Amino acid sequence: MIHRRLQAQLVSLLADYPAVALLGPRQVGKTTLAIEVSKNRDCIYLDxxxxxxxxxxxxxxxxxxxxxxxxxILDEVHRVPELFQPLRGLIDQGRRRGRRAGRFLLLGSASRELLQQSSETLAGRIAYLELAPFDTLEVNDDPQEKLWIRGGFPDSLLAADDKRSLIWRQNFIRTYLERDVPRLGPRIATETLRRFWVMLAHTQGGLLNAASLARGLDVTGKTIASYLDLMVDLLLVRRLSPWHRNVGKRLVKSPKIYVRDSGVLHGLLGLRDKEAVMSHPVIGSSWEGFVIENLVNVAPQGTEANFYRASGGAEIDLIVTLPGRRPWAIEIKRSLEPKLSKGFYFACEEIQPEAKYVVYPGEESFALSKDVTAVSLTSLAKTLRAA
Known part of the structure; x- marks a missing residue:
């Protein structure tokens, strides 16, 4: 079994809080991790x-x-939201008896019901932890391109071959649309939501254009916003906010939208293997989203992630701001000979980053200019993780 980096953090939170919510999309490995951390505890598991x-x-x-x-351990706890109120009473009773931590481990697919109910009834009694698909630091024994093409969901990544991996992802998408979304959110026609998800895949990494999406689905902009909120809440889509700390600049205010898991992205587009991805127009934005997702997942808690784009052409793909630190400017290139545009340097003049990096698909690190370093994804992930 591949060791999950969050395991130690989960054990620590269980030692400090009476309830811990481990959130993440279905099939990401929440139950496996919960069972692993409970091996040396007296526990009971309820699905x-x-x-x-x-x-x-x-x-x-x-x-x-x-x-x-x-x-x-309460798995799929969002199925029974009425449990949260009695859990509060049980936690408070336990505290009075000296049992202050390690009472409940709640596993959920990050539904709105789970987040709302827990925040209202278990405030001060619960800690949250998000389990994402495997990242480059967890599977460094496997080729990184395999992780990029198949994505980080365990059953997809570890499938016997590319064909079985794609079949698993297509079934995952179908199950979410036909069974899970109707249970977790508002009633939406399966075919409509499938088309919306595929449209997001085709515009991977683009600025949100709600009007264009609304025209394509023949719905209102308000409806598009509700669909997007649902997909973000389910941790299937990332809404990357723009950097806008300088009100004197004409900065882009729309977020960029990414299907979070690169394997799911390729499954939505029907891209069966590396050759299919390499010949598809999505290749650059797929790699960009893959890099962003990996770096955000390994970053220290409290790190902010944004992008920078100004009307004059200044642009940075990813800005990460660690707590109490100046931002890092990160550009993402698919080429083995990455080159930076003037727009990157103009943007850096504005935000004054602490560090400047270009992530490219090679292995060696080298200086692109006086203060810009080209690095591999794994190398920068390690640097960010240790920061």
């Missing part, structure tokens, strides 16, 4: 997609009080 396990919680206070000395 709330199981009618039998849901029946055990028909009287949650009675059942859970019988297991007050155990770590209770």
């Amino acid at each position: 709330l997609e199981s009618a039998a396990d849901r029946a055990k919680l028909s009287e949650p206070e009675l059942y859970l009080n019988d297991h007050a000395d155990k770590l209770v």
